[in-house]
Amino acid sequence: MKKSHYQMFWALAIAIPLLLFFSESALPQQARTLILGAYTVPKEAYQQEIIPAFQKYWLEKTGQSVKFEESYVASGAQARAIISGFEADVAALSLEGDLAKVAEAGLINHDWRARATKGMVTQSVVAIGYRTGNPKGIKDWEDLTQPGVEVIYPNPKTSGGAMWCVNAIYGAGLKLSEAKTGKQDLVFAAKLLHDIQKNVKVMDKSGRESVTTFERGVGDAIVTYENEALLRQFEGVEFPFVVPRATILIENPVAVVDRNVDKHGTRDLAEAFVEFCLTEAAQRSFAKFGLRPVLPNIAEEFKAKFPRPEMLFDMSYLGGWTGVEKTIYGPEGVWTKAVENIATGK
Amino acid sequence: MVRSAVKTIAFRRLPSGDALIKTAVFSYIGLIVILPLLTISMQALGQGFSKIWEDVTQPQAWYALRLTFISAVAMALLNAVTGTAMAWVLVRHDFPGKPIVNSLIDLPFALPTNVTGLMLVVLYGPVSWLGKYLKIHGIEIIYAQPGIILALLFVTFPFVVRSVQPVLMELDKDIEEAASTLGASRFTTFRRVVLPHLMPSILTGVALAFSRALGEFGSVVVVAGNIPMKTQVAPVFIYGEIESYNPRGALAVSLVLLLSSLLILILLNRLQHWGRERGT
Numbered sequence: 001m002k003k004s005h006y007q008m009f010w011a012l013a014i015a016i017p018l019l020l021f022f023s024e025s026a027l028p029q030q031a032r033t034l035i036l037g038a039y040t041v042p043k044e045a046y047q048q049e050i051i052p053a054f055q056k057y058w059l060e061k062t063g064q065s066v067k068f069e070e071s072y073v074a075s076g077a078q079a080r081a082i083i084s085g086f087e088a089d090v091a092a093l094s095l096e097g098d099l100a101k102v103a104e105a106g107l108i109n110h111d112w113r114a115r116a117t118k119g120m121v122t123q124s125v126v127a128i129g130y131r132t133g134n135p136k137g138i139k140d141w142e143d144l145t146q147p148g149v150e151v152i153y154p155n156p157k158t159s160g161g162a163m164w165c166v167n168a169i170y171g172a173g174l175k176l177s178e179a180k181t182g183k184q185d186l187v188f189a190a191k192l193l194h195d196i197q198k199n200v201k202v203m204d205k206s207g208r209e210s211v212t213t214f215e216r217g218v219g220d221a222i223v224t225y226e227n228e229a230l231l232r233q234f235e236g237v238e239f240p241f242v243v244p245r246a247t248i249l250i251e252n253p254v255a256v257v258d259r260n261v262d263k264h265g266t267r268d269l270a271e272a273f274v275e276f277c278l279t280e281a282a283q284r285s286f287a288k289f290g291l292r293p294v295l296p297n298i299a300e301e302f303k304a305k306f307p308r309p310e311m312l313f314d315m316s317y318l319g320g321w322t323g324v325e326k327t328i329y330g331p332e333g334v335w336t337k338a339v340e341n342i343a344t345g346k
Numbered sequence: 347m348v349r350s351a352v353k354t355i356a357f358r359r360l361p362s363g364d365a366l367i368k369t370a371v372f373s374y375i376g377l378i379v380i381l382p383l384l385t386i387s388m389q390a391l392g393q394g395f396s397k398i399w400e401d402v403t404q405p406q407a408w409y410a411l412r413l414t415f416i417s418a419v420a421m422a423l424l425n426a427v428t429g430t431a432m433a434w435v436l437v438r439h440d441f442p443g444k445p446i447v448n449s450l451i452d453l454p455f456a457l458p459t460n461v462t463g464l465m466l467v468v469l470y471g472p473v474s475w476l477g478k479y480l481k482i483h484g485i486e487i488i489y490a491q492p493g494i495i496l497a498l499l500f501v502t503f504p505f506v507v508r509s510v511q512p513v514l515m516e517l518d519k520d521i522e523e524a525a526s527t528l529g530a531s532r533f534t535t536f537r538r539v540v541l542p543h544l545m546p547s548i549l550t551g552v553a554l555a556f557s558r559a560l561g562e563f564g565s566v567v568v569v570a571g572n573i574p575m576k577t578q579v580a581p582v583f584i585y586g587e588i589e590s591y592n593p594r595g596a597l598a599v600s601l602v603l604l605l606s607s608l609l610i611l612i613l614l615n616r617l618q619h620w621g622r623e624r625g626t
Contacts, residue, residue: 076589101591155572157586201489202571205585217473218489329590331404340405343575 033067034269035260037088039075039161040208041227042122042252042291046070046092049285054276058269066269074206076160082107082257089261089270092121092254092277094161097321099253112255121254121277123292125309126168127226129214129241136220140244141172144221145195153223154210155203156329162207163324164250165223166335169193170328171318172246175311179246186334194338196223215239225250226306230290246311248318252291383604390597401598409575410583411602417491417579418559421498422552428499429506429555430548436507437514454503462500463568466493489571494579497565502555509551510544517543546618553614557607 038046047070055066071078071086075094082088083105091108093099096119102108112119130138136149144151154162173189202218204210207228214222215237229241254274261267276282283293287302299306318324328335390398401407436448454462470487471477480487487493517540525535563581571577578586580599587596 155586156590157574158589160589200573203573205567216467216471218471336406339574343405343409 031065031067032266032269033069033264034266034273035087035089035264036068036070036092036273037078037082037086037090037257038070038072038092039078039094039252040072040206041094041161041225041231042092042286042289043070043072044231045286045289045291049288050277050282053281053285054273057276058272074159074161079160087260087263088257089264089266090254090273091257092252094250094252095164095321096251096253096315098160099255100321102257103255107257107259108255109258110256112253115274117278117294118251119253119255120251120294121274122227122252122286123294124225124227124250124252124290125243125292125312126164126247126250127224127229127241127243129211129222129224129229129239131220132238132240134240138221139242141169141176141192141196141246144199144223145192147199149199149221150201150219151196151199151221151223152202152204152210152214152219153200154207155205156335159206161225162210163329164225164248165207166193166328167315167318167324168244168248169196169223170334171248171313172244172311174317175246175313179311190334190338193334194341197335197338198342227290227292230305234288234290243307243309245309246313247309249312249314251294251314386597386600387604390601393594393597397594398598398601401595402602404595406574406578407580407583407595407599410578410580411599413491413494413578414560414580414603415606417494417498418556421495421502421559422556424495424499425502425506425555426548426552429503429551430510430544432507433510433514437511451504451507454501459501459562459564460568463497463565466497466500466565466569470496488569490577493569493571494566494577497569498559498562501562501565502558505555505558506548506551509547509554513544513547549614549617553610556610560603560607 036046036051051068051070055068058064058066071081071088073081075098078086078088078091079093079098079101082091082102091099091102093102099108099112099119103112128138128141128144130136136146137143138149143149153165156163156166170189170193173192174184174186176192177183177185177188202210202213204213207224210222211224211228211232213219214224215232224241226241226243229239232239254277256267256270256274261270277286278295280295280298283295283298284301287293287298287305292306293299293302315321315324319327324333327333330336402411432451436444436451441447457465467488468474469476470480470493472481472486472488477488485492487496521539522535525539526532530538561581562579563585566579567582567585570579570582572582574583580603584596584599584603587593587599
């Protein structure tokens with residue numbers, strides 16, 4: 001090749017990539033990215049309906065296309081990930097306690113609880129799943145204490161979401177004794193928890209894994225969330241369940257992560273997305289996938305699908321997340337003691 | 347002449363190839379192995395001994411450690427026997443499909459540990475025909491301690507076999523034949539001539555298997571049931587403590603596992619050294 005051809009070749013080889021690189025950023029930015037850090041349960045609801053609906057809504061409203069980057073892991077793990085640097089713009093977690101930890105770490109500096117619906121986006125209740133035909137006659141918590149009934153639920157130590165199950169049992173004990181005698185009987189509630197825990201042979205790392213174990217044929221009853229059971233039914237799997245008379249209200253929060261949205265410049269997007277999750281259409285999508293809507297009129301619409309338990313209570317009945325950290329899961333906590341007593345044969 | 351002078355000066359300034367390699371290797375080990383271990387030890391020890399003791403003697407932690415150690419010991423003893431036997435068969439015997447069997451030995455290394463766990467649950471679990479049959483006879487494997495030992499045995503299976511195999515292959519048959527001509531039975535030959543030779547490699551394999559078993563998580567967490575103070579091993583306990591925002595408890599128990607593994611490895615290293623010095 002002639003010397004001048006060589007020079008031309010190298011000139012083009014350097015110039016073209018440079019041109020492309022700079023022209024890319026010279027073009028008006030049409031696509032934006034929103035990062036969602038969520039827990040595992042609402043994954044189908046988000047991926048199949050809510051996110052596509054939001055993308056359509058935002059495109060029509062602003063002409064911008066939004067790309068979503070999502071992560072779905074156990075709530076506690078997600079909270080820890082966000083705290084240690086996963087730059088989620090929106091955090092949708094299973095329990096208030098996990099979101100509070102994210103806020104404590106300095107990532108959220110607005111009062112997310114002050115939003116409409118107390119910062120919650122969906123609800124559920126703790127329910128008991130049983131085998132087809134209900135051979136063991138599971139109807140309520142007491143049936144799980146019977147000898148010969150194998151119960152499974154996730155380990156509250158490895159899954160924040162699993163704490164709902166144990167909280168539900170203990171709280172139900174308190175509620176039931178209160179209904180009978182007018183006063184909360186802590187001993188009765190502790191005994192209920194003890195007797196059910198005694199029948200537990202497998203504790204998986206998370207609620208989802210418990211469902212998998214149950215579906216594999218282990219156990220006669222599973223303490224799980226109503227939305228897990230409904231989702232499986234929606235997916236065509238037989239999953240009969242009963243909502244006990246006394247059970248806990250699971251409330252799932254969502255919030256904009258201030259530090260990350262300010263860094264990415266996506267505050268408008270994130271806030272719009274959170275608001276979108278509280279629109280009627282999104283709430284209907286959640287309901288379709290088994291999650292109870294928080295908007296009162298949509299909840300009314302789905303009243304038949306989501307009956308209200310007669311003795312429903314929430315975390316405040318148990319002293320909040322900081323309360324149960326000590327009274328149920330602390331070194332002298334009810335659950336810790338139950339486990340120790342069972343192991344030492346008391 | 348000038349060129350050779352420059353060459354000598356230049357090369358004298360450069361570190362020798364030996365020193366370079368040594369530095370590189372030590373930096374590598376330091377970065378990949380020693381630094382993380384030091385960090386975790388410093389963090390754990392930074393809490394103070396009384397806190398560590400408190401965390402370790404808490405009933406759930408103590409039981410988890412006990413279960414882990416007992417299971418690891420039981421598995422190590424089993425593995426010592428079965429691993430040696432397997433190595434013996436592979437080296438001294440020929441059978442159809444031997445190369446395949448030989449490659450299968452390494453399968454546990456390749457399999458992800460939770461797949462191992464799943465495999466065991468599907469085969470021996472309470473819903474499988476084998477599991478149901480055993481349950482009728484009162485034997486529970488999955489979601490009970492035997493399942494833990496089984497999972498540990500599977501994942502550490504290659505250690506003893508691969509440790510013993512090369513030594514066995516190098517063993518000069520002359521010694522055994524000599525013993526035989528002197529009137530020793532096959533068993534006596536094995537016990538007094540071959541076994542002492544193999545002991546160092548068996549111990550190495552056992553040490554590796556034991557240390558690995560102390561920390562095994564992926565397969566055990568699927569197979570064990572993880573009931574605290576019943577079927578919860580130390581690694582699962584540590585995981586639970588981390589997940590419930592109690593890194594202090596997790597660090598304390600991790601430290602115990604770390605020190606135990608280190609101790610075992612040093613001890614067995616010494617044993618081997620001593621064995622070699624005896625000139626067996």
